Amino acid sequence: MAETCMQGRLEIAKDSDKLAQNAAEWFVGRVNARTENLRISLSGGSTPKKLYCLLGSAGFSAQMPWQRLDLFWGDERFVSHESADSNYRMARETLLASAPIARERVHPVPTDGTPADAAIRYETELKRSYGAEVLDPSKALFEVMFLGLGSDGHTCSLLPGQPVLEERRHWVAPVMSGRGEPRVTLTYPAIGSSRALAFLVAGADKAEAVKAVRAGNRNLPAARIRTSGEVIWFVDSAAAGELTG
Numbered sequence: 001m002a003e004t005c006m007q008g009r010l011e012i013a014k015d016s017d018k019l020a021q022n023a024a025e026w027f028v029g030r031v032n033a034r035t036e037n038l039r040i041s042l043s044g045g046s047t048p049k050k051l052y053c054l055l056g057s058a059g060f061s062a063q064m065p066w067q068r069l070d071l072f073w074g075d076e077r078f079v080s081h082e083s084a085d086s087n088y089r090m091a092r093e094t095l096l097a098s099a100p101i102a103r104e105r106v107h108p109v110p111t112d113g114t115p116a117d118a119a120i121r122y123e124t125e126l127k128r129s130y131g132a133e134v135l136d137p138s139k140a141l142f143e144v145m146f147l148g149l150g151s152d153g154h155t156c157s158l159l160p161g162q163p164v165l166e167e168r169r170h171w172v173a174p175v176m177s178g179r180g181e182p183r184v185t186l187t188y189p190a191i192g193s194s195r196a197l198a199f200l201v202a203g204a205d206k207a208e209a210v211k212a213v214r215a216g217n218r219n220l221p222a223a224r225i226r227t228s229g230e231v232i233w234f235v236d237s238a239a240a241g242e243l244t245g
Contacts, residue, residue, distance in 0.1 A: 015236050153223065
């Protein structure tokens with residue numbers, strides 16, 4: 001299948017609450033349409049937080065095949081899992097605390113040792129789950145990868161101007177500058193190996209970035225992703241700006 005750009009399908013909601021509802025309904029339908037074990041990559045941020053709260057609620061959680069899902073993360077700040085800045089902690093408090101998912105199916109990014117060592121260990125864990133050392137175009141690493149988008153066009157921790165943007169061999173890499181703390185992030189090859197990339201974006205401050213990434217402006221890191229999978233944008237009306245669904 002040919003690789004595609006990031007334009008994808010656009011689902012515009014009136015606000016971030018409706019955005020989360022739309023994404024939750026789409027996600028539940030997608031994972032239930034398949035019967036095998038599936039790897040899912042979660043994102044940090046305030047918009048995914050609303051989605052996770054919904055998926056952890058009684059109505060949605062009862063519909064989820066938790067026993068077949070393995071949860072990973074697209075990136076993580078190199079802070080304790082108990083830190084208020086931890087993407088894992090946010091998901092733990094909003095989703096994992098109520099979802100009946102086995103501990104061994106939850107794979108947070110390690111944040112002990114050094115960022116470089118943590119990246120190696122997380123890549124090893126991904127390869128173990130995937131069952132191979134090299135990504136196969138016919139076999140996706142993730143069924144669904146949820147992605148956020150910064151106003152500067154970054155996604156995961158693929159930050160503008162950082163060396164990680166040139167990484168094509170490793171699936172996971174440390175990001176030592178560009179933000180207040182080091183980070184560990186999945187790289188373009190791992191992100192692109194997804195059956196579906198689902199962007200979750202809310203707020204008027206993201207409108208220009210959404211427009212530019214969808215137009216293929218490679219000055220923005222998110223626009224450089226290439227995938228043979230589906231791309232879908234769940235945005236609120238403020239983030240959509242002048243775009244129409």
